[in-house]
Amino acid sequence: MSGPFGLDLLAPLGLAALVGIPAVILFHMRHTTPQTRPVPTLRFWRAAMLDESEQTAFRRPPLSLLLLLHLLIVALLAFGLTRPATSGAWAASGLGLRTEPRHEILLLDGSTSMAAIDTPSGETRFEAARRIALDRLDDLREGDVATVVLMGTRVATLEATDAGGFVALSDRLRAIAPPGGRAGLNAALNLTKDLLLPSLDDRVVLVSDGALAVDPGLAAGLGAPVELVTVGGETGTVPIDGNVAITELAASAAPGDPARQQLFVRVANFSPEPVTVPVTLTAGGIEALREDVTIAPGGGSERLDWEAPTGAAEVTVAVAVDDPLPDDDAASLILRQDTDLTxxxxxxxxxxxxxxxxxxxxxxxxxxxxxxxxxxxxxxxxxxxxxxxxxxxxxxxxxxxxxxxxxxxxxxxxxxxxxxxxxxxxxxxxxxxxxxxxxxxxxxxxxxxxxxxxxxxxxxxxxxxxxxxxxxxxxxxxxxxxxxxxxxxxxxxxxxxxxxxxxxxxxxxxxxxAPSPLPASVPLGEPLVYRPRIGAAVARVAPPEGEPTDLSVAAGDPDDTSTDPATAGADRLRSVAYADTGRPGVYRVTELDAGGEPLGGGRFVVNAGHPTESDLRPNPDLAAALATAQAGSDAGAAATLADLWPPLVAAALLILALEWLVTAWPRRRMALAPAPRATPLPVRGRGD
Amino acid sequence: MRLSLPSPIRRPAFLPGRTGADAPVPARTVGDALFDEELLGRLRRLVLMSQKTIAQGLAGEHRSRRRGSSPEFADFKSYSQGDDFRRIDWNTYARLDGLFVRLSEVTTEFNVHLLLDASNSMDWRGDDRGPTKFAYARRLAGALGYVSLWRFDRVVLAPFGAELAPRFGPAQGRAQAVPLLRHLETLAPLGQTDLPAILDAYARVRRRPGLVILVSDLLSGEPADLGGPLRELRARGWQATVVHVVDPAELLGAPMTGVGPGGRPAPSELIEVESGEKLRLTPTDPVLSRYRAAIETWLAELDAVCAAEGTTYLRLQTDWPVETLVLQMLHERGVVG
Structure with a gap:
């Protein structure tokens, strides 16, 4: 039911509560139950009484402030029960409450670039984004649905549909580690498109540093508006306004001498100014090489061809620079694995x-x-x-x-x-x-x-x-x-x-x-997929920090008669995948047989540097592309309405509180005041 | 402090003291004894006064219009037939050559009638910490009776409700003081009353007039109704004194009602203690103002009626101490001397 001033009464039957107005008037017309007090005589009180209406059960409605306040309270509550909703200034001011349940889809960027520390609070971009996401979850109410899509190399989806679920989702979000890697926004939008709930007001919120690429067509056809909330990018938080990263580190055998390892190092500069930075090569804890490199701004890079120290099993290349993303300032490479995992x-x-x-x-x-x-x-x-x-x-x-x-x-x-x-x-x-x-x-x-x-x-x-x-x-x-x-x-x-x-x-x-060997390095967030050796029942992966993870190796079925070569091969090839590579560093893998005895081990390195993720500059086209996302036709009208009953109820409660203050506060003052004393009347006698 | 009482009279309950040798003296509280020795000591120095001389009665300590043979010279009169020859003043005859009879003054006793209002309206107090009007009136009647007995007056204590209750007396002599006070202590409210009728009836059935002291809250009847009985008393030779006992709450009105939240007047249902009639009201400021105006009008009417009938009118509030203020006022008004 639409009314004046752009108001819609979503529950017109609430007007039935206006019967409370005559009830309140009737209540005020009743004489309150008086205190009974004995007196020696009534003769003087009768003389003082001009209004005989007090002797009846009811009196005329007293035009008192109390009655008017009570009538106002009833009117406010009755009006609130009709659930007036508006799309006007009230909705814009945020004083109203949403009329329709909302499906809040939070796309939380967990890519490597979100590890940059360039927020006003000194926290990482991901921590700031997580705080924003938690605030959004706090705003949800019963009936809403929340979906958190954590974007990294892999996409994780968390969902909650009730108040308890919101709390659990918030707790889980607080404890979750950023997956790292490259955030697949397109994949996340595709997933979001499938997650939309037609019966709810779908809202998509992308909390990111903006260093993402998106398919504009995919965003336009999403079917829900996308709000972009950016974090990070605060200038002046670090000496260098930009990021310098080692984006590539690879090795190959030197031509003609397989014992010599040739290293290829690429150092990129994503800052707006050219920088000259020292690059060092460390092997076995000893600095083997150092070279100052001048790199062009705006994504320019320099390639270094170095020869790895003879016999080095692991080398680390680092660039000495103070930039927002320290994770990608160093990269390591395993040159020689343990022999038992070859x-x-x-x-x-x-x-x-x-x-x-x-x-x-x-x-x-x-x-x-x-x-x-x-x-x-x-x-x-x-x-x-x-x-x-x-x-x-x-x-x-x-x-x-x-x-x-x-x-x-x-x-x-x-x-x-x-x-x-x-x-x-x-x-x-x-x-x-x-x-x-x-x-x-x-x-x-x-x-x-x-x-x-x-x-x-x-x-x-x-x-x-x-x-x-x-x-x-x-x-x-x-x-x-x-x-x-x-x-x-x-x-x-x-x-x-x-x-x-x-x-x-x-x-x-x-x-x-055959079993695949461990790779020398894995990009941050990319899953490690490899096949353990025959006889391995468990592959234990120990991250740089934290507890190791045991991955069960599925036993091959020799009697598998599947005719699908792809699936048959996959079933028989006993691959394991380790996805928690969101932390840069050296990971150790140990293969165990069915009895728990180690069969061998190896290491692989997760490096943070990436030509795309190390570029912390936001995508200037992202906001425009996301702005093309529009809600479906059904959700649009309801999404703009704001329920006005909360401010109405608040006003009624405020009036009640004021009434209490007005009525109760003077009582205390009266209780403290001294009681009046009778003044002796003049005594007259015959002699006067 | 002990009261000297003739043996073997047991220490009455209306006197404070020890029930045993080592019992501590209790603090004075509401409902305590009517008198203490300090008050009795004050009373013993007083004497009940009459506004006019009395011509009747037996010998006593009060001056009389009667002339007799006492040693106290009063006046001379010319001899007339029938006069006692023995009272002719021969010295005057020698000087003036006329027969004059020597007259002497005869002192007589007082008949003191204490009419005590024992209606239910007297059994009320506006403050739980103070005495009821009835308790205050008993205390006052006891004081006046004690003064009279101490001066060998004849005392009658007549409590009344709807009718006259069994009276105390006539009693005379100091030995009757304790029984008087004990009798006062046993008195209880007697219900409703009709004060003009009681006064009228009391005066009609007694041949020998005396001093009548009415102790009452005067809430029975209108002030004008009191004028007739007072006139009748005066016509029969009685000297009347009206002691009006009021509670201070009665004068203010507000303490008799309730107070609502915020100190605002709360609706109250007032019940008249005598009749049981009820009245609902809200003691707003205008109501209280009208109440006080009605009270003042009533008091003025009472004053006027008593003044018109030559009756001493004395108004006492129950928060005034009998020991000091009231006795002083009685003295100032010539009730006691």
Missing amino acids: LQILLVSDAPRHLRRALAVLPGAEVTTQPTDGPLAGGDTAAYDLIVYDNAVPDADQLAVLPANAALLLVHPPAGGPIATRGEMVAPTLTTLVAYDPLLEGVDLSGVTFGQTPVYEIDATQTEVVGAEAGPLIFRGPLGGKDAVVIGFDPNASNIVQRPVFPILIANVAAQL
Whole structure:
């Protein structure tokens, strides 16, 4: 029901409470229950009484201030019960209460840049953003729904639908650590679009430093308005108005001398002024190199090519600068892992040249070559993560002594082995290809020639990945109970070994069959995904600070008969993922067997520096892009209304309080005042 | 301090003192004994005064209009037939050659009648810390009676409610002081009263006039109704004194009512103690002003009526001490000397 002055009465039946007005008048017309007092005579009181109405049960309505105040209170309460709502000045002033329940979606930026300390309060951007989010949660009331989307490399969603949930959500938000990494705002907006509740007033609040990129089309089609609340960026909090970061640190073996490690360091300057900063290289706690570098402003960078100290297992590059984000002023790199977490590969080949080279470049790989006619003891094979047979094939006895979870790569297995053949293809040409198979990721076989290849007969448990007219060229599937990939053609008879596709193909095969080594470094917030060694039941990851986390390694199912190569492979490859990489530093990984005994360990480094996240400057287009987000047509009208009953009730209570003060305060004063005394009347007698 | 009382009279309850040899003297509180020895000592020095001489009665300590044979010379008169020859003053006959009879003054006793209002309206007080009007009136009547008995006057104490209650006396002599006070202590309120009728009836049935002292709150009837009985008393030779006992709360009015929140007047239901009639009112300032005006008018009417009938009118408030202020006022008004 719409009324004057832009008021809407959401509950007109509340006007029924106006019956309280005659009730109040009736109440005031009643004589209050008087105190009974004995007196010696009534004659003088009767003479003093002019108003006989007091002798009746009711009297005329007294036009007293008390009655008027009570009538005003009843009127205010009755008006409040009608739930008057307005979209005018009251709503803008914030004195009113929202009429509709709200769905508050808080997009909390947890990216690496939010670790910058450039807020007026001296806290990090993330802490300031978290405080703002907590304040928003405090404003919610019963019936509202709150969703917090914590943005980092990964997106975490927290939700609460009632008052208790709001408290729990606030507590959880206070304890949560920033995930770090790059904030995927587009992914978060996509998720938000699915989270919108049509029945509620959806409000999206992005609390961020603004150093985000957004797809304007995605924002425009979100279906809810987005409010951008920026934090940080206060100038003058640090000497440098901007950030200097080590955005890249990598290593590779020096050409011609694999024992020497070449380091590539990139230092970027995101401040508006050019800076000259000293960059140091530390290995084993000793400063090995120092160089002053002048970097251009506005995102300019300088690359340093250094040689790592010989024998260094870990190096740290640091830039000495006082900027808002100290996390990215240093970066570390693990040059040499512990030996027991390297990728141990046994290559059984008489001509291992190409295969050995392709296998050796795998990160952490240590390749052992053995001729095909040599002995192959079962005890020795248990130490290898991958066994490669080149132009050879294990016989049934050898298969029996191999470990149950051994991974096999058979390259051009000769006929007569455990794989049945039916003739040969002289010059096979590629006819079929399973493009989505992980083995072919990044593999382009066009132009590749294949030499004479046996026609292998594959059973139902095996999957052809690359096929020719007469039979498969590459296929995968269990062999003797072991994971196996078979490359049917002979690389030595093919031109593939002269193409970059060959090491990629071998790397894909190794990635699918063998445990992956720990990376030398992981970007901040990026999850660590790797496959522990065979026999590992638990991978224990210890962060730089805090308690270690045990990750269970799913046991492989040798009897898995799934025909989906992707899922079958994933199930059998026993990957573990560790996502809590939001803190820069060195993480230690220990693999444990089922009995809890350590099988080995390794380390990886999480570096904060990133070409995007280290740039603390806000995206100037972000606000404009988010401003295009509009609410749906249904939510718009209700969203602007403000309920006015709280100020009305407050006014009624204020009047009551004033009435109490007026009535009760003088009573105390009266109680303290001395009682009046009777004045003796003049005595007259006859003699006067 | 002990009161000297003739043995074997037991120490009465109206006197403060010890119930045992070692009992401490209790503090004076409401409802304590009517008299103490200090007051009695003051009373013993007083004498009840009459505004006119009395021609009747037996010999006493008060001057009389009667002439007799006492040694106190009063006057001469010419001899007339029938006069006692023995009273002829022969020395005067020798000087003046005329017969003159020597007259002597005869002192007579007083008949003191204490009419004590024992109606329910007297059993009221506006302040719990003070005495009721009835207690104050008993104390005053006791004082006057004690003075009279101490001077060998004949005393009658007549409490009355709707009717005259059993009276004390006539009694005479100091030995009757204690029984008088004991009798006063046993008195209780007697309900309603009709003061003019009581006065009228009391004067009609007594042949020998005397001094009548009415102790009352005078709330029975209008002031004009009191004029008739007082006139009747005077006509019959009585000397009347009206002692009007009032409570200070009666004069103010406000203490009789309630006070609401904020010190504002609260509605009260007043119940008349004698009739039980009720009246609801809110003691606002105008109401209280009219009440006080009515009280003042009433008091002025009482004063005027008493003055018109030659009656001594004395108004006493219950917060005035009997020992000092009241006795002084009685003395100033010629009630006691």
